[in-house]
Amino acid sequence: MQISETGQTQGGCPIDHNAISLADATMADPVLRAHPNAYYEALRREDPVHFDDKLNMWLVSRYEDVVTVLRDPITFSDKLGYEAMYASGYFEEFKQILDRDGGGFFPDVIKDDPPAHTRVRRLLEKAFTAHRVATLEPAITETIVGFIEKLADRAQDGTVVDGVNDFAVPLTISVICEQLGIGQFNAEKIQRWSGAVTAQISKMQDREAMIENAKLICELQHFIIQEMKDREANPREDMISDLVHAKTDDGGTLTFAEAVSLVRAMIIAGNDTTATAIGNLLFVLATQPEVAETLRASVDDERALNRFVEELLRLEPPVRGLAKMTIEEVELGGTKLPKHAHVLVLYASGNDDETKFECPRHFDHTRRNIAQHVAFGVGVHRCVGASLARMEIKVAACEIIKRWDNIKLAIPVEELTYLPTVATRSLERLPMTLSRRA
Numbered sequence: 001m002q003i004s005e006t007g008q009t010q011g012g013c014p015i016d017h018n019a020i021s022l023a024d025a026t027m028a029d030p031v032l033r034a035h036p037n038a039y040y041e042a043l044r045r046e047d048p049v050h051f052d053d054k055l056n057m058w059l060v061s062r063y064e065d066v067v068t069v070l071r072d073p074i075t076f077s078d079k080l081g082y083e084a085m086y087a088s089g090y091f092e093e094f095k096q097i098l099d100r101d102g103g104g105f106f107p108d109v110i111k112d113d114p115p116a117h118t119r120v121r122r123l124l125e126k127a128f129t130a131h132r133v134a135t136l137e138p139a140i141t142e143t144i145v146g147f148i149e150k151l152a153d154r155a156q157d158g159t160v161v162d163g164v165n166d167f168a169v170p171l172t173i174s175v176i177c178e179q180l181g182i183g184q185f186n187a188e189k190i191q192r193w194s195g196a197v198t199a200q201i202s203k204m205q206d207r208e209a210m211i212e213n214a215k216l217i218c219e220l221q222h223f224i225i226q227e228m229k230d231r232e233a234n235p236r237e238d239m240i241s242d243l244v245h246a247k248t249d250d251g252g253t254l255t256f257a258e259a260v261s262l263v264r265a266m267i268i269a270g271n272d273t274t275a276t277a278i279g280n281l282l283f284v285l286a287t288q289p290e291v292a293e294t295l296r297a298s299v300d301d302e303r304a305l306n307r308f309v310e311e312l313l314r315l316e317p318p319v320r321g322l323a324k325m326t327i328e329e330v331e332l333g334g335t336k337l338p339k340h341a342h343v344l345v346l347y348a349s350g351n352d353d354e355t356k357f358e359c360p361r362h363f364d365h366t367r368r369n370i371a372q373h374v375a376f377g378v379g380v381h382r383c384v385g386a387s388l389a390r391m392e393i394k395v396a397a398c399e400i401i402k403r404w405d406n407i408k409l410a411i412p413v414e415e416l417t418y419l420p421t422v423a424t425r426s427l428e429r430l431p432m433t434l435s436r437r438a
């Protein structure tokens with residue numbers, strides 16, 4: 001299917017009313033997932049709570065409805081939505097593989113519903129207070145500058161580099177491993193493990209891929225268990241030690257299974273989405289020179305830099321859609337949803353809603369309601385690592401624009417490909433050239 005994302009303009013804003021017919025479009029289509037904005041627009045306009053029969057899910061596309069779902073975690077269960085997504089219909093077989101070869105099956109406790117969720121959520125929040133994140137900034141800046149300089153060396157003489165796999169991914173893996181206290185790690189392995197975990201909520205995994213991914217998750221779990229055992233014997237100043245020895249608000253401790261699931265969540269959530277965000281940053285800088293100029297003009301202005309990061313997250317949100325499930329019949333945006341309706345909350349479409357954000361496809365870091373984007377979600381499940389992610393993106397943006405020039409795509413934009421998943425919109429690779437700033 002050919003989808004144009006621009007078309008005619010209205011008041012200077014791209015609109016494209018006739019490009020998509022909802023009847024034959026589906027999020028299962030990789031071309032649509034790669035260029036989804038015209039589809040989101042059609043959904044919001046024609047059928048804001050739309051049943052995608054290929055996906056077997058309800059797509060929630062309007063900003064207002066996205067927020068309604070996220071603010072009601074009881075009616076729209078995160079736990080049930082996540083479980084129904086997990087392992088792509090092969091859950092029992094997946095669980096058996098993990099029980100047999102992976103040290104156990106450890107359900108994701110952070111994806112529980114309140115009140116069980118609240119108990120573990122409070123623990124994680126302590127690790128990501130604004131104060132703690134601020135104290136990490138100098139060390140993280142040093143790590144990021146190291147990656148920026150290394151890539152500038154490699155890109156000398158016009159050599160093509162990959163902004164995703166040579167830069168964004170190893171950089172974010174390095175930062176989260178530092179936080180967790182994982183000294184020895186193989187970034188490529190962690191990237192493969194992350195891909196295996198996130199594939200479970202991709203909706204695009206067949207049985208063969210599920211089995212391969214389950215094997216990788218077994219490896220990941222053995223790695224985590226080893227790290228945890230080490231901290232049980234020798235506690236240190238790091239996040240794995242904090243989780244292994246954590247006391248919950250009720251004075252209790254985490255079970256072993258809960259701690260494994262939280263360390264796993266930190267490794268995966270800590271690198272996957274942030275790497276996507278930094279890949280998106282490079283994409284925008286390479287394709288929109290005026291945005292690169294805005295960033296260049298903002299490097300000495302902390303407030304402007306923060307606004308730049310928010311607008312980047314609004315315009316190119318790494319997380320596209322996550323699942324929830326209704327626990328009873330409920331009306332949403334004029335549509336009656338049955339009990340156990342599997343819902344895909346389209347954060348990306350919420351961020352693109354023209355009734356909320358004027359000229360939504362336009363990068364405008366001065367927009368008045370910039371903080372109201374939903375790239376990190378809303379409500380009790382709102383991203384717990386948002387302050388760390390924001391800081392990483394801000395530091396990367398600032399140091400890149402200070403040190404690199406002439407950032408350009410090395411292939412036509414139409415040849416860029418995205419990971420096969422409905423959950424995120426992540427570039428698979430970003431071939432680019434750059435030079436060192438004089």
Ligand code: HEM
Nearest residue numbers: 110269270273274277318319375376377381383384385389
């Ligand atoms: C730009 C980077 C990131 C983006 C866009 C992002 C986005 C999100 C979103 C949309 C959610 C789900 C909210 C919901 O259910 O409605 C979420 C949850 C979560 N994120 Fe992030 N995230 C990012 C970085 C991080 C980092 C760096 C960490 C940790 C180191 C992290 C840890 C988590 C965890 C643990 C949850 C589950 C929270 C809960 O259910 O209570 N994320 N994130």
